[in-house]
Amino acid sequence: MEQFLERLVIESVMGLQNGLVLALVAAGFTLILGVMNIVNFAHGEFYMAGAFAGWLALKFGSGIVGFWGAVLIAGVVVAAFGFAIERSLFRTTHGGNPFIPLLVSFGLALVLQQSALTIFGTIGKYMAPPIKASVPFFDLEFPLYRIVIMGVAALIMLLLWLFVTRTKWGVWIQATIQNREMAACMGVPVPRVYQLVFAVGCGLAAMSGVLVAPIFSVDYSMGSDIIVAAFIVVVVGGLGSLPGTMLAALLIGELEAIGAIFLEGSQPQILSLVVLMVFLVFRPNGLMGERGLE
């Protein structure tokens, strides 16, 4: 019994950490979805691209850039890449059939994933954690780095939330989520908001990719591993709502972590599907969805 409780506590701390990282990925996804009406299937691949960008930055700039520098570089580089993608592929599809950007992003996900596979091969890349110390936790040594990640992820989420609620551009983002046409009529530069949101979303995904890189290894499939969980978080959390995304990400993170006590491998995802189905039946707008998904 004692052992079980111990395991439970450890898994829930891990779940908290996974949930916070998931929240970062899902936040960008939900903003893109809410603002641009694009289901960005390639979002997981931006997360993967970020991890590779961070790995490359550390490899070729070791000594000059530290780990946290690599996080920033990856965020900026992938945000710029996302900006270019939005400008070239998605810009002309706005306002048309919503199917087209959906399929384009799906094709983009395939292309990015396969490019990473071709360039970097199947073997995962190792990235050393910047903090090697660990804290005693029951009779285990719990890596301090995981606790630091939680702090960093929570900080980034807080900054994002402040940006969306307290700045001019943030208010424009909210206005666009609520009513695109009306926002455009009131003088919100909607195309610029689109570009900003897409770049910020990709940057967030990239930074979370680097953050978790020392825990998992960096490989081409890491994007498709997280994207399903991010999808579930977005539907459960409610469209375009950052607090909802945060709550849902923590819920899903904890659920999969605690489920891992009883189940093995990727089976806890089945639990998430059950949660998703319950939400679809009883609360299709999600936890805090402002505009209906229906």
Next chain:
Amino acid sequence: MIDLSLRVGVPVVALIGVTFWLLPASAAVELLLILALLPVIVWILSRLPEQVKQGLQPYFGIRYAGPVIFAVGLSLPFWAGDFELRFYSEMLILGLLAMSLDVMMGYVGLASFAHAALAGVAAYASAIMLTRYGWSPWPAIGFAVVMGTAITTCMGAFSVRVRDIYFGIITLVFGSVAFIVANSWVSVTNGEDGMTIDLPTLGFLGLFGVETGEFSHFWYLTFGVVFASYLCLRLFLRSPVGLVFMGIRENERRAAYLGYNVNAYKIFNTAVSGFFTSVAGVLLLLKNGIIGTEQMDVIHSGEIVIWSVVGGLGTLVGPFVGASFVHFLNDFLGEHTERAILVIGLFFIITILLAPKGIVGSIIEVWRVQPQAGSEE
């Protein structure tokens, strides 16, 4: 203008770059020429004089083309070798899968990213019944089709509760969970090893038996099933129900105002699609004699979407053309590189951005005879 040149330029430059990166120069040039031929053909067809278009048009309709295809299908085993028969059978099955996706995507506007997983469910269901419970072939196939249809319907019933673009998300979650279940429920599915079956002999009312291991027998079985499925779907989608589907696709809100229960129609549509997907899944199992979890992968489901879109959504024939064309590209690329899907993905992006109607859809569009001014027909 800048928008257009970026939209056209970026993916095309990327495609050219990737082709030369992955393939030797001669093969890359050959491939790019083949791909460039598609818009050229469409352009030439659009420039044909109206009389020629009008004169040729009936020959592409089912009344003329149908019997020709039927005759070719019947006589194929007499002039094609075993390898070709197997190849064409596979093409037809993949086309059937793509066509069953077209029923959803092209006629109601629901994108499903789970079709490979759903076909896998049906294949697993029949394999489990055949090997673990020793059922005879027909009940096992029946069970598999019922099972696959039921799961697809269930997926549809949950997914229609949200707007259409979220439908894709939810099907993707369903598909990946089905993949996880097949991988981890080892005691039933053998996990990653997959399941092997002894190819059964299917008796038809005691009149004749089809040995599925025999190439020519299997060809007739596939051809018959696929041809019949096409005719059924063609009739079905032109029936009043099919017209309601298209009405929902064009304007969902108006269909609801007119009193149609939109969600019920969507669920019914997923059930129909699920039925034909399951049939294709069982056929795939009978062809390969083995079903593995990799066939249920999300990438594979995505490939089915690519086939339908490249061929042309909402045309029924298009998915066959798309499946064959992408399959051909895959074979061509496979001789030089392991990353065929990278080139195909780029080709897919270009198709969506430049010709969202796909190969067959674009041809139909330019081929349609312009109504004469003043005539009401």
